């Protein structure tokens with residue numbers, strides 16, 4: 279079976295969940311960046 | 323590479339048969355094209371960084387100052403590291419992730435294709451920024467050149483050079499954003515886009531190692547960004563985070579930097595573990611020994627990587643309790659790493675192996691990376707480290723880990739997957755020449771550096787005592803041999819990717835490959851798995867998953 283022979287899908291139904299995951303992980307990254315600043319400012 | 327298999331499915335926003343060159347490569351949202359861009363960028367940076375290494379080794383060929391000014395020499399050591407780490411090794415792994423992860427888990431593409439485009443296209447601008455001060459100086463004689471305080475950018479030294487440090491810091495921010503976006507994409511793809519039946523514990527081990535690597539990136543790239551932002555404000559905006567005269571603490575920079583820096587070395591080795599764990603079972607014609615143990619070992623290494631950072635600064639003056647904690651925590655990493663090495667050995671045990679170029683590089687990896695691991699254990703011993711610290715022993719250690727580790731794995735991956743990507747078999751005889759020349763010369767290059775370090779030769783110096791002359795000359799000969807050998811690699815890649823020269827590769831390429839990616843044509847269609855495939859457990863790469 280060729281996996282490429284299929285009906286076109288306009289939007290993958292898994293996309294909203296993927297976007298949520300991405301936003302969550304991005305916020306974690308930004309939080310870590312901010313936390314190190316707070317820590318460094320408290321230290322100085 | 324430009325060949326597309328026929329298909330009747332199109333993404334809603336473009337038709338790849340009518341894409342112009344600009345649309346296809348600059349506006350690309352296709353994981354395969356973006357993977358290709360990453361890999362070509364990485365290859366270019368590998369040669370740029372390699373050229374800098376040859377400037378270093380040429381200057382060190384004999385004692386005394388011959389070719390370059392000491393200041394320029396320090397710029398070479400600094401830029402070589404930054405270019406190789408952020409330009410060659412990391413983009414290569416992201417390129418491999420882009421190409422392989424969607425095909426391995428049966429996803430149509432990465433979860434966020436447009437962000438994927440951003441992740442890549444930030445990089446050329448970041449590296450233009452990074453290289454600009456150096457290029458200005460070298461080609462036009464303008465300015466004082468690039469940063470020269472070492473890639474770790476320790477203050478106060480890194481802030482005592484020119485204003486060019488702003489370029490470096492801006493470039494690091496951009497690379498960090500690129501890496502974080504790449505990591506977010508890997509996480510979202512693996513967590514959300516797996517084909518039905520592709521349970522997490524059925525994924526190819528390469529996906530597992532990349533998933534864990536992505537979490538490491540998310541955790542530590544912001545820390546690096548924070549550290550260099552504070553450097554920037556200390557230099558230009560009158561803060562005193564790291565300025566002792568203003569009440570700051572330069573040692574705090576080292577703690578923050580290495581809290582990033584140690585996980586970073588695992589970012590550069592975990593995907594390599596994944597690659598080798600894919601290749602060895604194929605050429606041993608046996609399932610990977612201890613699949614779950616591999617996953618847990620990878621996770622353990624990732625966890626431990628967060629609690630060992632101060633082993634880079636044993637000589638900075640820490641309390642004894644701290645020295646002991648970081649020494650024992652570091653030694654602990656040998657346990658999960660040992661699990662992996664024994665698993666690879668057990669996979670090969672009593673198997674029917676063949677030694678095509680990917681397998682040669684994978685076996686070279688296992689043996690030579692382990693040498694780097696063992697010298698790492700020597701360095702973890704606090705009293706011994708007081709002797710080794712900042713000597714060529716450290717240089718030898720991390721080049722065994724990064725060159726015969728990460729780079730060998732990237733080479734192995736390229737030979738393993740190049741026929742899949744291009745549809746063309748590479749020249750096996752040339753591949754074997756590349757492996758053997760690389761392996762011989764890389765040891766000529768780096769093994770003598772152990773002896774130099776033990777004898778007390780410091781790193782990052784353009785001149786040295788005549789007592790170190792012999793081993794330095796041997797090392798430099800190895801460097802030029804290794805560097806020239808890589809031209810064979812470039813030629814092989816050009817032949818397959820751009821000239822289409824070579825035998826036609828079958829779908830499975832190698833005799834014993836298993837996994838979804840090998841069910842696709844070689845080269846795979848531009849869009850694959852637009853309908854999730856049906857997973858048959860016996861096709862999975864690591865065989866019986868019920869154990």
Ligand SMILES: [Cu+2]
Nearest residue numbers: 584631633634
């Ligand atoms: Cu470390």
